[in-house]
Amino acid sequence: MEKFSISLLPLLLVFFNNILQMAESTAAQNPKATDFIKTSCSATRYPALCVDCLASYASTVQQNEQQLAKASLEVSLSRAQAASTFVYGLSKLKGINRREYLAVKDCIQNMGDTVAQLSQSLKELGGMRILAGQNFFWHVGNVKTWVSAALTNENTCLDGFSSPAMDGNVKISIRRRVLNCAQVTSNALALVNRFAARHKAGGIP
Numbered sequence: 098m099e100k101f102s103i104s105l106l107p108l109l110l111v112f113f114n115n116i117l118q119m120a121e122s123t124a125a126q127n128p129k130a131t132d133f134i135k136t137s138c139s140a141t142r143y144p145a146l147c148v149d150c151l152a153s154y155a156s157t158v159q160q161n162e163q164q165l166a167k168a169s170l171e172v173s174l175s176r177a178q179a180a181s182t183f184v185y186g187l188s189k190l191k192g193i194n195r196r197e198y199l200a201v202k203d204c205i206q207n208m209g210d211t212v213a214q215l216s217q218s219l220k221e222l223g224g225m226r227i228l229a230g231q232n233f234f235w236h237v238g239n240v241k242t243w244v245s246a247a248l249t250n251e252n253t254c255l256d257g258f259s260s261p262a263m264d265g266n267v268k269i270s271i272r273r274r275v276l277n278c279a280q281v282t283s284n285a286l287a288l289v290n291r292f293a294a295r296h297k298a299g300g301i302p
Contacts, residue, residue, distance in 0.1 A: 130155040137165055140291055141284040150281055162292040167222050169285035170244070174215040176281055177247070180274040181208035184254075187267060197267045204254035204271060211247040211278070218243035222289070237293045244286045251279040 134155060138147035147169070151158070154168040187193070188201045218240045225236050254275050258268040 127155040127159070130159045133160040134158060134165065137162070137288060137291060138284070141287040143280045143284055146280055147284045147288075150284070162288075162295050163222070163225065166285070166288045166292040167219065169281070169288045170215060170219045170222060173244075173247070173278065173282045173285045174212065174219055176274075176278045177208060177211045177215055177251075180278050181205070181212050183274055184208055184271060187270065190267075193267060197263065197265070200257040200263060201267065201271070203257050204275070207250040207254040207257075208275070208278075211250045211282075214243040214247040214250070215282070218247070218289075233296060234293070237289070237296075240289055241286065241293070244282065244289060248279060248282045248286060251275055251282060255279065 131152065134151050135144075135148055138144045138151065141147045150172045151165065151168055154165075158164045158168055184201060184204050188198065188205060193201070221236055221243070222240050225233070255272060257263075258271060
């Protein structure tokens with residue numbers, strides 16, 4: 098098994114190198130879209146992470162605020178789903194103490210709610226075509242509410258491990274993944290707010 102894994106390493110390196118080259122090529126072919134993403138991400142709390150997550154969406158986003166907000170929600174949902182699966186796996190670990198187990202169980206609930214709320218927000222935003230006036234703001238208000246709730250649930254999960262008594266590998270593992278989810282969700286909320294504000298100002302493409 099060890100020899101087999103080692104033999105796969107060169108192939109994996111080539112695979113990931115090709116993905117990186119494709120992402121760089123996409124960005125080079127869409128300089129205006131890439132600049133648009135960078136400018137939009139400057140309004141978020143974690144701009145470098147925002148650009149890193151959304152650069153590969155340049156050809157889809159172009160210079161469209163709604164598509165950018167949608168892409169940011171897709172990233173957030175994907176990471177929340179992965180984190181939710183990871184946290185669930187931790188609940189099956191042998192040797193985890195009762196206090197950690199209870200915090201993990203709460204976090205499973207929090208992340209499950211997060212996934213549901215981000216799924217709802219993505220569906221709502223994706224279903225918005227050409228809307229104006231109160232119709233638009235009612236729908237975008239739903240999106241904001243769900244994304245805000247998702248962010249609250251992610252932070253609630255992290256709060257469950259805030260005590261020094263919880264320090265350990267379980268806390269480190271969960272914090273690494275859920276904190277990243279919270280950061281991309283925060284960025285997604287900022288981009289949804291930007292989309293709504295620019296629509297209100299009449300500057301939306």
